Amino acid sequence: MNKNIFAENILKNKVVFVTGGGTGITGGVARALTEMGAKVSITSRKQENLESMANTIRENGGECFAVAADVRDFAAVENAINKTIEQFGKIDIVVNGAAGNFLCEAKELSSNGFGTVVDIDTKGTFNVCRAAFEELKKNQGQILNISATLHYLGTPMQIHVSAAKAGVDAITRNLAVEWGKYGIRVNGIAPGPIEDTEGMKRLLPEQLKEKLAKKIPLQRFGKINDIENAAVFLCSDAANYINGVTLVVDGGQWLSANTFM
Numbered sequence: 001m002n003k004n005i006f007a008e009n010i011l012k013n014k015v016v017f018v019t020g021g022g023t024g025i026t027g028g029v030a031r032a033l034t035e036m037g038a039k040v041s042i043t044s045r046k047q048e049n050l051e052s053m054a055n056t057i058r059e060n061g062g063e064c065f066a067v068a069a070d071v072r073d074f075a076a077v078e079n080a081i082n083k084t085i086e087q088f089g090k091i092d093i094v095v096n097g098a099a100g101n102f103l104c105e106a107k108e109l110s111s112n113g114f115g116t117v118v119d120i121d122t123k124g125t126f127n128v129c130r131a132a133f134e135e136l137k138k139n140q141g142q143i144l145n146i147s148a149t150l151h152y153l154g155t156p157m158q159i160h161v162s163a164a165k166a167g168v169d170a171i172t173r174n175l176a177v178e179w180g181k182y183g184i185r186v187n188g189i190a191p192g193p194i195e196d197t198e199g200m201k202r203l204l205p206e207q208l209k210e211k212l213a214k215k216i217p218l219q220r221f222g223k224i225n226d227i228e229n230a231a232v233f234l235c236s237d238a239a240n241y242i243n244g245v246t247l248v249v250d251g252g253q254w255l256s257a258n259t260f261m
């Protein structure tokens with residue numbers, strides 16, 4: 001599908017390191033980038049969670065390397081980055097998609113539960129950016145952070161994720177400023193509710209789906225493909241002067257929260 005929108009091979013010769021690249025939105029992004037000619041290295045905590053996506057990409061004719069690492073563990077991240085460089089010779093783009101999520105009211109959430117999600121999403125994003133810095137500097141590379149819109153307003157049962165993603169957005173802006181001089185662009189994507197994901201299946205009760213979809217200005221939930229297209233655009237030369245932006249891809253959903261009609 002992406003192939004009908006973008007010119008062929010616009011990411012040819014690029015090597016992309018994708019965390020959380022085994023499943024869901026970020027898995028789709030990893031696959032889509034290979035369809036544009038990139039080689040990808042995908043990572044998540046468990047090797048077995050990576051194999052299926054790695055096989056899909058290879059069957060599709062793409063090149064994929066799968067290496068397990070917990071993004072909370074800096075040494076493990078460094079190892080995964082080094083192994084990727086051994087495999088493909090370099091890294092041009094980092095996509096930070098590894099995330100943890102569950103529904104829990106603040107008054108029920110433990111300190112460790114809050115900290116666990118912040119560690120995965122926020123510290124994990126920092127760890128990967130930090131560990132990839134020299135490589136990205138060498139290649140005038142770029143970073144794409146997968147965020148959310150939850151923290152734009154107050155989203156019940158999501159205090160931990162909201163705080164974590166607000167931190168991710170801060171990292172996007174901060175590194176855009178600090179690392180722009182090295183030729184590194186740093187951007188983000190904030191997906192709204194995306195229907196074909198594990199997160200949506202787990203987090204949104206089935207009976208609320210139709211009602212909620214009608215409240216979205218574009219009258220539908222997003223699809224992983226909507227995020228893939230935004231990612232391909234931001235990773236391509238078409239976005240060469242875009243730096244420090246978190247692109248909201250949500251059909252106008254978060255803006256419509258005050259719409260009561």
Ligand code: COA
Pocket residue numbers: 099100101102103104109110111112113114116117198199
């Ligand atoms: N509700 C409340 N607290 C929860 C929770 C839930 N559903 N799930 C985890 N926690 C708390 C745990 O109770 C624990 O805190 P405690 O020690 O005070 O009890 C803390 O979070 C760490 O949990 P643990 O399961 O040991 O951490 P982990 O590092 O193995 O996994 C997650 C953390 C977030 C990845 C895990 O909850 C998970 O697997 N979530 C589903 C998968 C996922 O998030 N995918 C991403 C989709 S966007």
